[in-house]
Amino acid sequence: MPTTTLKIEGMTCDHCAHTVQKALSAVPGVQRAEVSLALDQATVQSEGPLDFKAVAEIVGDEGYKASLA
Numbered sequence: 001m002p003t004t005t006l007k008i009e010g011m012t013c014d015h016c017a018h019t020v021q022k023a024l025s026a027v028p029g030v031q032r033a034e035v036s037l038a039l040d041q042a043t044v045q046s047e048g049p050l051d052f053k054a055v056a057e058i059v060g061d062e063g064y065k066a067s068l069a
């Protein structure tokens with residue numbers, strides 16, 4: 001299962017990390033998403049290649065910025 005590490009900008013607290021985690025989990029194909037507030041990073045396991053456009057859009061809708069690490 002492909003694992004993708006993302007850089008997440010804009011998180012300031014656990015609530016932000018939780019919001020991003022939920023947003024990532026809602027991306028089609030994502031099996032598992034883990035967010036590290038300390039590292040400003042997320043690790044996503046997906047079925048097939050991760051649809052980064054969908055990730056950037058869904059995370060962006062929540063007010064954060066995702067980029068490929």
Ligand SMILES: [Cu+2]
Nearest residue numbers: 012013015016
């Ligand atoms: Cu927050």
